[in-house]
Amino acid sequence: MTDPTTAELYRDYVMPTYGRFDLTLARGEGSRVWDEEEKEYLDFGAGIAVCSLGHSHPKLSKAIADQAARLVHTSNLYLTRPQGELAKLVVDLVGLGGKVFFCNSGAEANEGLYKLARKFGAPSGRHEIITFTNSFHGRTLGGISATGQEKVKAGFAPLVEGFVHVPFNDLAAVDAAITPKTAAILLEPVQGEGGINPTTPEFLKGVRALCDRHNLLLLFDEVQCGFGRTGDWCAWRTIVPQGVEPDAVSWAKGIANGFPLGAFWAGTRIAGPDADGKERGPLCDLLGPGTHGTTYGGNPLAATAGLTVLQAIGEEGLLKNARELGNHLMQSLEAMKLPAIRLVRGVGLMIGIELNDLPTSFGGEGLPSIRATKELMKAGLLVIPSGERTIRLLPPLNITKAEADKALAILKKVLGVP
C-alpha cells in the first residue's frame, strides 16, 4: 500500500471548513516558499499578514529553538521573564502607558475587548458595541457576532447579543446608532478581510470625539493591520499621526510571525465608579484576578517569539521598508494601468487590488478574486483573495525591491491579459 498524499489525508481526516487552494507547501525561506515538488513561489500573502519577517528568519528560528530547550510552558499561575518583557515592549511601542493581556489568536484577543467593554459599561447598564459593515473580528461566537459580514453568521444563530453594525467611515451613522446602552465602538483602522479599506482621518477623529462625548470606549482591532504592516507600529497613526488614541487595542497575526500569539492592551483612562459608587481605577486594571484567563497565553515560548519578532522589526528598519516598498508597489500598479485592475488601495504593505470582471481569455471559473489568485499562483506568486473582486498583497515586511519588482512583473503578465 502506498502512503496517502497530503491532499488525501486532508480529504479524509481534516474537517472541510476552509476553501483551500490545491497547493501543498513544504518549506520556506525569506519571501519564498516551495511546494512538495520543489516548485518555488513568491509569498505575497505571508500566511495572511502573519510572517512579518518572512519564513525561517534565522534570529527567530534560533530564539524559538533556544527557548524550547529551556522552558516551553508553565501556565499563568507563575511568572516568566519573556511575558513580562514582551508586555513592557508592547506598552512602550503604544506609548500611552497601560497594560497587556496575552492569548493565542486574534479572535481571542477580541473576546478580551468585548469583555473589557462589558465590564466597563456594566455599572451604568451599558453593554452594546458598535462595529462596522465589512469588518472582520474572528470566528468565535463573539467574533462572528461582532463581524459586519452576514456570510460568517449563517447557520449559527442565536448570536451573542449586543453588537450593532453601521456603515464604515460614516460618522453620522455612528452618531445615530449610539444609545444609552452603548459601551464601546470597535473598528479596524484598516479593514483587512473586508478588502483593505482604510478609515479616513476625519472618521477616526470623529469617532474619538463621539466616544469622549458619550463616555464610550474606543477599541481598535489591529490583528491584521498592526505592528508594522502599515509602516507604523500602530496602524491608526498612519491614518492620524497624532491626537487620536484608542482606549484598548487587539493584536495577533504579525506579532509572532506564525507562532500562535494574540494580545490586547488597555490604557490608563479611569474606568469610573462601580454600582456602589466606588472608583474602579484605570481601564488596564479593570479585569482583575479571576475575570479572564487562558492556559497557554503568553507562555515563555510564544512570548519569546513575539519579543524576537518585534525587536527584529525595529532593528532591521522594517517600518520604513514597509512604507517605501508599499508606495513603490502601489504606484507601479497604478502606473501599469492593467485592464484587469479597477482600483488599487492600501497603506504600507497592506494593499488591495480591486479587479474588473475578468475576460474569458483569463481562464478558470468563479469569482474574479479566486480566478486571479489561482492564475497568479500558477505563475509563481501567492496572494490572498478577499470578497468577490479584491486580491490582497500582504508580503513579509522585509521584502526587497527586487522581490517587489518580481511580483510586479508576474502581476503585469497575469493581470495584463486583454
Ligand SMILES: Cc1ncc(COP(=O)(O)O)c(C=O)c1O
Ligand atoms: C482584523 C481581524 N481581526 C480578527 C481576526 C481573527 O484572528 P484569528 O484568525 O487569529 O482568530 C482576523 C483574522 O483574519 C482579522 O483580520
